[in-house]
Structure formats: C-alpha cells, structure tokens
Amino acid sequence: MSDNIYNFRAVEKKWGDVLAGYAISNDEIMCTNKDKIYYVLEMLPYPSGKLHMGHVRNYMIGDVVARFKRMLGFTVIHPIGWDSFGMPAENAAIQEGGHPKAWTNDNIANMRQELQKLAYMYDWPREISTCNSKYYAKEQEIFLSMFKHGLVYRKKSYVNWDPVDQTVLANEQVIDGRGWRSGAIVEKKLIEQWSIRITSYADELLDGLKDLTGAWPDKVLKMQENWIGKSDGAIINFELEQQHYPSHISVFTTRPDTIFGASFVAISPDHEVAQKLAKTNKLVSNFVDECRKMKTTEEALEKMEKKGVFTGLYVKHPVKNGERLPVYIANFVLIEYGTGAVFACPAHDERDFEFAKKYELSITRVIKSDAPLPYTGDGEHINSGFLNGLDVADAKLSIIAYLEKIGAGQRQTTYRLRDWTISRQRYWGCPIPVIHCQKCGIVQSEIPVLLPDDIELGCSGNPLENHRSWKFVKCPKCGDDAVRETDTLDTFFESSWYFLRYLDPESTIPINQKVADHAMPVDICIGGIEHAVLHLLYARFFMFALRDMGYLKTEIPFKSLLTQGMVCHKSYKDLDGNWVYPDDITSAGDGQLITKDGKKVLECAFEKMSKSKKNIVNPQKIIDSHGVDAVRLFIISDTPPEKDFDWNTAALDGTWRFLNHVWRVFNKAFSRITQQSPGNETLVATTHRFLKKITATYESISLNKAVALIREFFNEIDDKLESESGASISVAFNVFVKVLYPITPYIAHEMWSIMTAGGSTPLQSESWPETDTKLAESDTVTIAVQVNGKLRGTFEICKDAGDIVLEGEAMELLGLASGSARRIVVVPNRIVNIVI
RNA sequence: GCGGAUGUGGUGAAAUGGUAGACACGCAAGAUUUAGGUUCUUGUGACUAAGAGUCGUGGGGGUUCGAGUCCCUUCAUCCGCACCA
Numbered sequence: 001m002s003d004n005i006y007n008f009r010a011v012e013k014k015w016g017d018v019l020a021g022y023a024i025s026n027d028e029i030m031c032t033n034k035d036k037i038y039y040v041l042e043m044l045p046y047p048s049g050k051l052h053m054g055h056v057r058n059y060m061i062g063d064v065v066a067r068f069k070r071m072l073g074f075t076v077i078h079p080i081g082w083d084s085f086g087m088p089a090e091n092a093a094i095q096e097g098g099h100p101k102a103w104t105n106d107n108i109a110n111m112r113q114e115l116q117k118l119a120y121m122y123d124w125p126r127e128i129s130t131c132n133s134k135y136y137a138k139e140q141e142i143f144l145s146m147f148k149h150g151l152v153y154r155k156k157s158y159v160n161w162d163p164v165d166q167t168v169l170a171n172e173q174v175i176d177g178r179g180w181r182s183g184a185i186v187e188k189k190l191i192e193q194w195s196i197r198i199t200s201y202a203d204e205l206l207d208g209l210k211d212l213t214g215a216w217p218d219k220v221l222k223m224q225e226n227w228i229g230k231s232d233g234a235i236i237n238f239e240l241e242q243q244h245y246p247s248h249i250s251v252f253t254t255r256p257d258t259i260f261g262a263s264f265v266a267i268s269p270d271h272e273v274a275q276k277l278a279k280t281n282k283l284v285s286n287f288v289d290e291c292r293k294m295k296t297t298e299e300a301l302e303k304m305e306k307k308g309v310f311t312g313l314y315v316k317h318p319v320k321n322g323e324r325l326p327v328y329i330a331n332f333v334l335i336e337y338g339t340g341a342v343f344a345c346p347a348h349d350e351r352d353f354e355f356a357k358k359y360e361l362s363i364t365r366v367i368k369s370d371a372p373l374p375y376t377g378d379g380e381h382i383n384s385g386f387l388n389g390l391d392v393a394d395a396k397l398s399i400i401a402y403l404e405k406i407g408a409g410q411r412q413t414t415y416r417l418r419d420w421t422i423s424r425q426r427y428w429g430c431p432i433p434v435i436h437c438q439k440c441g442i443v444q445s446e447i448p449v450l451l452p453d454d455i456e457l458g459c460s461g462n463p464l465e466n467h468r469s470w471k472f473v474k475c476p477k478c479g480d481d482a483v484r485e486t487d488t489l490d491t492f493f494e495s496s497w498y499f500l501r502y503l504d505p506e507s508t509i510p511i512n513q514k515v516a517d518h519a520m521p522v523d524i525c526i527g528g529i530e531h532a533v534l535h536l537l538y539a540r541f542f543m544f545a546l547r548d549m550g551y552l553k554t555e556i557p558f559k560s561l562l563t564q565g566m567v568c569h570k571s572y573k574d575l576d577g578n579w580v581y582p583d584d585i586t587s588a589g590d591g592q593l594i595t596k597d598g599k600k601v602l603e604c605a606f607e608k609m610s611k612s613k614k615n616i617v618n619p620q621k622i623i624d625s626h627g628v629d630a631v632r633l634f635i636i637s638d639t640p641p642e643k644d645f646d647w648n649t650a651a652l653d654g655t656w657r658f659l660n661h662v663w664r665v666f667n668k669a670f671s672r673i674t675q676q677s678p679g680n681e682t683l684v685a686t687t688h689r690f691l692k693k694i695t696a697t698y699e700s701i702s703l704n705k706a707v708a709l710i711r712e713f714f715n716e717i718d719d720k721l722e723s724e725s726g727a728s729i730s731v732a733f734n735v736f737v738k739v740l741y742p743i744t745p746y747i748a749h750e751m752w753s754i755m756t757a758g759g760s761t762p763l764q765s766e767s768w769p770e771t772d773t774k775l776a777e778s779d780t781v782t783i784a785v786q787v788n789g790k791l792r793g794t795f796e797i798c799k800d801a802g803d804i805v806l807e808g809e810a811m812e813l814l815g816l817a818s819g820s821a822r823r824i825v826v827v828p829n830r831i832v833n834i835v836i
Numbered sequence: 837g838c839g840g841a842u843g844u845g846g847u848g849a850a851a852u853g854g855u856a857g858a859c860a861c862g863c864a865a866g867a868u869u870u871a872g873g874u875u876c877u878u879g880u881g882a883c884u885a886a887g888a889g890u891c892g893u894g895g896g897g898g899u900u901c902g903a904g905u906c907c908c909u910u911c912a913u914c915c916g917c918a919c920c921a
Binding site for chain 1: 837849862901902
C-alpha cells in the first residue's frame with residue numbers, strides 16, 4: 001500500500017468481517033455483574049428501503065458508545081431490529097405490485113447490508129423483525145394478557161375517519177384535516193375500537209418523570225408532562241329541569257370558585273343530551289352535523305367562530321337557590337375532555353366571554369379587579385355569597401367542601417391523556433387475536449393468529465375483511481359460526497417492547513424475565529426527538545403494565561436518553577418552484593446558481609433532508625467516494641449529537657484529507673519506531689494529558705469534542721515527530737490508535753495490525769488505555785496577568801507557585817512598583833488580577 | 837395563547853465565573869510540481885496607517901477583582917402543545 005494515500009477500499013475489504021462481527025451470549029450477560037452490563041439501544045428503524053443520513057448519524061452515535069464501553073470492559077448489549085409492520089409496505093405493494101412481505105424483507109436485506117458495511121458493531125444473533133411471526137405471536141400473548149387484566153377493552157370512540165378509503169386513520173396520518181392518501185376531508189366518526197387503558201397509569205407516568213430528571217432531556221420530560229396534562233378541579237352536577245333526559249349534566253371545571261358568576265351551561269355536540277335532542281329537533285341536528293364536518297387543523301380552529309344553539313333546556317344553579325341557567329350546545333366544547341360539558345363564567349374566561357357577548361347572555365363579575373373583562377387572574381371574590389372576600393385558592397377549597405356537603409359535586413383530577421386507540425383497519429399489522437361469537441361475545445383466539453399471505457390489496461377498506469376463509473371461523477368456546485377480529489394493532493404496539501425481546505429473541509415466552517431483570521433498564525437510548533411523546537410514553541407505559549402482569553420487575557425502560565438532531569441540507573428551487581437536487585447545481589461564475597441545463601436556481605433554507613425536497617445525500621454514494629471511516633468521522637464531527645447537523649460536502653473532503661494525513665504520519669512514525677530512533681520523551685506526558693480529556697468527552701458522549709481533541713492530539717504528534725524518540729512515538733501511537741478506534745475502526749485496525757505485526761490481540765478486544773494522572777498533569781502553567789480584569793500579558797511558571805511569587809512576577813511583567821496596586825486577586829495556577 | 841430551547845467570526849463550533857473563538861470548513865498569500873481528491877508554510881473576529889491600542893459572545897441593566905457563563909429586563913429565531921374548561 002502506498003505510504004501517501006490511505007487505500008480505504010482495500011482496508012475495508014480486509015477488516016470488514018472482523019469489525020462487523022459481534023455477539024454476546026445470555027450466559028455471558030448472566031455471569032456479568034449488573035453494573036458491568038451496558039445496554040446501548042438505538043430506536044429500531046422502519047425498513048423503508050435504504051439507509052438515510054439520519055440513520056447513519058443515529059447508529060454512529062450508538063456504535064461509538066458501544067465500542068468505547070466494550071473497551072472499558074463492559075458487557076455491551078447492542079442489538080438492532082426492524083419495525084417492519086405499517087402502512088408504507090401496504091401502499092408500496094398497491095402502487096408497485098408485489099406483496100408487502102416481500103417488499104419489507106427485501107428492504108431489510110438491503111439495509112442490513114448497508115449497516116454492516118458501515119461497520120456498526122451489532123449483535124446480529126439478536127436481530128428481530130416485528131412483522132415476523134416469531135415476534136408478533138409473542139406480542140399477541142401480551143395482548144391477551146392485557147385483555148385478561150382489563151387493560152385493553154373495546155369502546156366506541158371518536159376517530160379520524162377517511163370516507164373514501166373507509167378506514168380509521170391515526171392522528172399522524174391526517175394532514176391539514178385530510179387523509180394523507182385519499183385527500184378526503186377527514187370526519188370524526190364514532191366507531192367501536194380497541195383501546196388501551198393507559199389513562200389508569202396517568203399518575204404513575206407523571207410521577208415516573210421525576211426519576212428521569214437529568215437523564216432524559218428536560219424538553220422531553222416537559223412534553224410528556226404537558227401531554228399527560230394533569231389538572232385539578234371539580235365535578236359539578238347541574239340538575240336538569242326537564243324530564244326524559246338524564247337527571248343532571250356533569251361538568252368539569254378548574255375554577256369552581258367562579259360558580260356564582262355562572263351564566264349558562266354548554267355541552268359538546270357529541271354529548272348524550274345533544275344526541276338525544278338531535279333526534280327530534282332539526283335545528284340541533286343541523287348544528288351537530290355541521291360541527292362533525294368541522295376541520296380540526298390549527299388555522300381552522302384559530303379562525304373558527306364560537307357558535308352554539310340553545311337547547312330549550314334549563315338546569316338549576318347548584319348554589320344559588322331559585323336561579324336557572326340555559327343549556328347551549330357549543331362548538332368549542334370537546335367531548336374528549338373532562339365530561340364533555342362546561343359551565344360558563346363569561347366574566348373570567350375568554351371563550352365564555354366571546355360566546356356570551358354573541359348570544360347576549362348575562363355576564364357577572366365575581367372577582368374584584370380594575371382589569372377589563374374577561375379577567376382570569378387572582379383576586380378577592382365579590383357577588384359570591386359565602387365566598388366573598390376570599391382569594392381564588394381559598395375560594396376553591398371552600399366551594400368544593402360545600403359542593404361535597406350538599407352532594408352537588410366533588411373534587412376531581414382530569415388528564416389530557418386519553419386512552420390509546422390501538423386498532424387499525426389495515427392488513428400489514430399484527431392481527432388482534434380475538435374472535436367474535438354471537439353467543440359467547442368476545443373470545444380469545446388460539447395463538448398465533450398468523451396473517452394470511454394470499455390477500456387482495458387495493459380494494460377499499462381492510463383486506464382482511466374480504467378474506468372469507470380467514471375471517472369466518474368456529475367459536476373456540478361453543479363451536480358455532482364466528483368471526484375473526486380483522487383489525488390489526490397500531491405499530492407503536494410493536495415498538496413498545498422490542499428492547500425486551502432483544503434480550504432473548506428466541507424465547508418461547510414473550511420476555512425472558514431472568515435476563516430482562518438483570519440487563520434492564522437500557523443504559524442509553526438514542527433516537528429522534530419526534531418520539532418524545534408517542535414511543536417514549538408508550539414504552540414507559542408498557543413497562544408499568546408488564547410489571548403489573550408479572551412479566552418482569554423493572555419499571556424504567558431507558559435510564560438515559562439522547563435525542564439526536566436532524567441531518568439538514570440546503571434545499572434549492574428553480575424559478576418555477578420545483579425542488580432541485582444539490583448535485584445538479586453548478587455555479588454560473590457570477591455567484592448565480594444554475595442547473596446543468598442552465599436554469600436559474602434559488603437557495604432555500606437548511607432543512608431536514610427529505611426526498612420530497614430533494615435535499616438528500618445518499619450515504620452509499622459518499623461511502624463509495626470517501627470511505628466508511630470518513631463518513632463515520634464526518635457525521636459526528638463539528639456538531640454536538642443533540643443539535644441539528646448542517647451538511648457540508650466541503651467539510652467531508654476535509655475529513656478524508658485528515659485520514660490520509662493520519663496515514664502518512666503513521667508511516668513516518670512507524671519507521672522511527674522500528675528504527676528505535678533517539679530523541680525527546682515529551683510526547684509521553686502529552687499523550688496522557690490528551691487521553692484524560694478524550695476519555696472524559698467519550699464518557700459524556702460529547703463526540704464533536706472528542707474529535708476535536710483527537711485532532712489536536714494528532715497535530716501535536718505530527719509536530720514533534722522528528723524530535724521524539726521511537727519509544728515515545730510508540731507510546732503516543734498506541735494511545736492514538738485506540739482513541740480513534742470507536743470512530744474510525746478500519747484505519748485504526750489497520751494501523752494496529754501493522755504496529756503489532758499481527759502478533760497481538762485484535763484491537764477490539766484491547767482495553768481502553770489507562771491515564772497516568774501524574775503524567776497527565778504538566779509541571780508548568782501559564783499565568784494570565786490582568787489589570788482590572790483585562791488581559792495584559794502572560795508568563796510561564798512552575799505549577800503550584802505561591803501567591804507571593806505570582807504577584808511579584810505579575811508586577812514585574814507590568815513594570816509596576818510593589819504597593820501601587822489597590823488590590824491583587826490571585827487564582828493559583830491561573831490568573832493574577834491587579835486592581836488599580 | 838401556553839410551554840420549552842437557542843442567540844459567540846464568513847460557516848460548523850470550543851470555553852469547572854478566570855487568557856473568548858480550541859478543533860475544523862472556507863478564504864487569502866507564498867512554497868513544492870503532486871498528477872489519485874495533492875502536499876507544506878503563513879495569515880484569517882472587527883476597527884485603526886500601525887501597535888503591546890480600542891471594541892467585541894442579539895440589545896439594555898445588575899452582581900463580581902473578573903461575566904459568553906450568574907440575576908433582571910428586552911428583542912429575535914426555532915421547536916412542542918393548543919377551543920383542555
């Protein structure tokens with residue numbers, strides 16, 4: 001191999017198998033002390049076809065951590081798998097022909113190869129694919145456990161309904177109020193769906209956030225806290241005057257203290273009273289229909305007028321004897337929150353105020369303030385009977401006690417969190433293993449319930465509905481004709497426990513508790529911030545639920561969490577507004593950018609790499625041109641892992657040049673080592689100084705800083721190469737190769753094999769070099785001299801020199817007579833600040 | 837509207853309250869003539885003719901011998917949630 005050019009292609013070929021091979025057995029895990037086990041988890045990818053830069057960055061961070069911890073002597077668990085159910089496979093099959101299973105498995109095969117090419121140290125024997133029955137059959141067992149424990153249930157709930165595709169859509173699949181595939185305006189529809197009782201864990205999920213403080217990003221904790229949305233208040237029951245309706249309307253309020261200012265009660269169009277009225281009252285039914293078609297996009301909500309219709313009904317005021325309040329149906333009252341009904345105090349609530357103005361309802365101020373209405377702040381109660389004179393907090397306590405005494409209400413905590421609707425009318429998902437029998441009701445099916453392969457895609461609705469031989473079965477209880485559940489599970493169900501299955505992917509039971517309780521929690525989970533609420537909340541919930549069902553004892557899924565930033569690239573548009581690939585752009589010379597065929601191009605913003613905006617860089621392409629090591633090094637250089645990474649192709653060339661530089665210097669150094677050249681030994685101390693700092697940056701996963709220090713260390717070696725002894729250079733390179741290895745394993749391995757002449761252990765079984773702390777501390781320091789806090793010069797001196805000595809040196813440097821300073825502040829080994 | 841974060845050179849970024857801009861990218865000048873994408877040296881925050889001068893971490897205050905860092909205030913940008921009773 002040439003001494004000047006690092007032949008990455010040859011080296012990648014030579015060490016590919018060595019670097020991609022890794023496996024840790026469960027015996028080894030069980031024999032390892034719990035605190036010497038390190039579980040690195042990257043959120044498992046959806047097999048979309050090709051790896052993108054976001055994957056490369058995500059898995060690179062995990063790989064560096066895994067390799068570093070391995071060298072530190074940990075038993076590192078570092079698995080990978082595929083989140084392989086979901087709509088894209090089904091859609092691809094419809095659009096391109098073929099079968100979702102084939103499409104998915106082809107993609108997995110391709111992406112697995114790409115991961116191996118990048119030398120990610122994955123424990124391949126632990127690989128899972130969620131669309132494989134080996135995985136989803138165990139998931140069905142968990143589902144049935146949840147069913148038995150009353151954690152899953154069927155209920156009618158309002159869901160996003162696509163009237164063209166005839167299916168329920170997840171919230172994420174509704175874009176600007178329209179179905180992402182059909183483009184139809186999504187309706188709210190009340191249908192029977194399977195749900196998970198995640199709300200019964202609301203308090204535990206909220207409390208659990210405390211244990212994660214500091215280890216999970218504050219932002220994520222805050223987002224989960226807001227999502228759970230605990231609010232304390234009261235339920236107040238308003239007795240209905242009219243007959244033939246429920247005896248009362250219950251409302252939830254966080255401001256029971258404003259009850260004396262109540263002016264009306266408003267119920268949701270989906271409230272049972274509204275529903276009943278709609279059957280006989282045309283005005284009401286028209287309004288209810290109108291509300292149902294309401295768009296739920298942000299802009300629509302912002303512009304939307306507060307509207308309502310009077311029901312003709314009245315309720316009794318629970319506290320003010322003899323007073324009655326009109327009942328309205330209002331478009332701003334949500335059935336999903338609280339009780340689907342509110343009482344309105346227009347003086348102290350903005351929405352109520354707007355509504356009351358519009359329909360000329362009474363507005364009574366009950367809190368003293370000079371501010372204009374509506375006033376939502378604190379203050380002394382007025383016009384409020386026995387609450388008069390109290391502030392808001394005291395009035396709340398007082399009124400709740402009173403309501404409880406007279407039986408008209410009670411204290412109540414409400415959550416924004418709703419039960420998780422888990423059923424999907426989709427083929428490519430885990431079948432819900434139950435059977436509907438006319439006689440026996442819902443009956444558990446024998447498991448596994450396998451997805452049928454012979455399926456007709458592309459028809460409207462769920463293909464499983466149309467698969468007669470699969471759908472129609474005999475009831476396992478009574479033997480009568482029965483119908484299989486044709487809904488499948490939300491794919492978030494799969495991604496809520498995969499990290500437990502990795503620990504024993506072949507186990508006959510879903511979770512091998514012995515291994516799980518020994519190896520869990522995951523020490524670090526690395527993934528995108530987009531899962532801050534969904535996946536990361538579901539995973540936390542699953543741990544609590546699995547604990548309660550006796551599957552394991554551990555409660556926390558991920559001890560720490562790193563949310564890596566997005567990989568961004570500048571995007572470009574031509575003058576017609578079409579996106580243009582960055583590769584197709586050249587400079588016209590006058591600063592103007594043009595496409596290859598001469599069209600003018602405008603620079604847009606740095607934004608997340610996406611196919612639709614064409615601002616993508618194909619990892620495969622740059623691996624071919626720059627080599628795996630260059631790509632690995634580049635993707636973690638310069639930007640902290642949690643920040644967005646702005647792609648810069650010129651900087652990638654710089655990384656490539658660095659590796660060539662390393663190679664050249666190594667060859668020079670190697671000949672000095674073998675010749676045992678005489679010279680200085682200063683590099684030994686330098687080495688330990690850098691080793692100490694580099695180890696600390698790896699430890700805190702400040703990978704951009706680790707890279708900066710490694711480069712600084714290398715520059716130091718390069719500078720001193722000619723003057724140092726062979727022995728000293730050998731010490732430096734021994735450490736340099738090892739600190740480089742987690743990032744660029746190929747070149748590190750090549751250098752190592754040359755240095756050890758193949759006679760020593762492979763680099764990946766080597767342990768991390770230990771810092772000699774005595775050597776790491778230099779014996780001279782540079783002292784900064786300041787006058788009134790401003791730098792005026794520096795001097796070198798022995799470490800730990802006394803204050804008097806430093807003071808004298810500083811005065812001399814400045815040419816000041818002793819005693820001329822008003823005050824002198826000395827910080828040992830750092831600074832002398834002279835105040836005049 | 838509520839919540840969160842971030843503002844440092846041309847760019848990505850460093851800095852336990854203690855020498856701001858480490859490490860890179862880019863750019864400029866010079867050397868070598870390398871033909872594999874070179875390599876090497878020097879310079880590169882702004883201002884100033886120049887300096888060992890002045891200014892400089894979004895703006896304005898404050899605490900301190902000393903503030904990018906702590907406190908108050910303000911502006912801007914980004915992200916999340918949102919008719920939540």
